[in-house]
Amino acid sequence: MNRKYLLISACAVAAIAAYITLRPAPVEEAAHSALTEGDAMVAIQMPPIEGHAAFGQRIFENACAACHGSNAVGVEGAGPPLIHVIYEPSHHADESFQRAVAMGVRSHHWQFGDMPPVEGLTRGDVSMVIDYIREIQRANGIN
Known part of the structure; x- marks a missing residue:
């Protein structure tokens, strides 16, 4: 019985480690890392500014x-x-x-x-x- 739980735990740890290692970087994080110091961080549409x-x-x-x-x-x-x-x-x-x-x-x-x-x-x-x-x-x- 203990062997069964040990095997299940090992598989769960392996699955979590695989997910952490292989998951894609979030889009915002990947875009952020491509910037160099002094760059604008976002692209925007500029409206007319009045008043x-x-x-x-x-x-x-x-x-x-x-x-x-x-x-x-x-x-x-x-x-x-x-x-x-x-x-x-x-x-x-x-x-x-x-x-x-x-x-x-x-x-x-x-x-x-x-x-x-x-x-x-x-x-x-x-x-x-x-x-x-x-x-x-x-x-x-x-x-």
């Missing part, structure tokens, strides 16, 4: 693009893309962006390290940046 979002675009390009990339596509080795399902409004509400800018944020979704606070931006400035990011997100199916 407060246009002001937000200018603020973003001056205060945020060095890490998050022009049009928030991320920069490999510097900062994550904000045009990503992780930052959809139901997961990262507008206030989470306000708090990240004001107080910084501990790294929790990506491996870029902690985000420091961004000096010199008001809540109004950040609101316009959020309008800009949400415009691009909506144009790319992130609601």
Whole structure:
């Protein structure tokens, strides 16, 4: 009887080891590994930007693009893309962006390290940046 359980356990361990060794890499992981430092991390469709979002675009390009990339596509080795399902409004509400800018944020979704606070931006400035990011997100199916 013990021999039977030993054989079943050995087969289960072998099956798990084979799965771990032979499984294909997830698409996002494979695409991520092909990037080199400084590359944009996502491809997006850019909508027309108007109103407060246009002001937000200018603020973003001056205060945020060095890490998050022009049009928030991320920069490999510097900062994550904000045009990503992780930052959809139901997961990262507008206030989470306000708090990240004001107080910084501990790294929790990506491996870029902690985000420091961004000096010199008001809540109004950040609101316009959020309008800009949400415009691009909506144009790319992130609601």
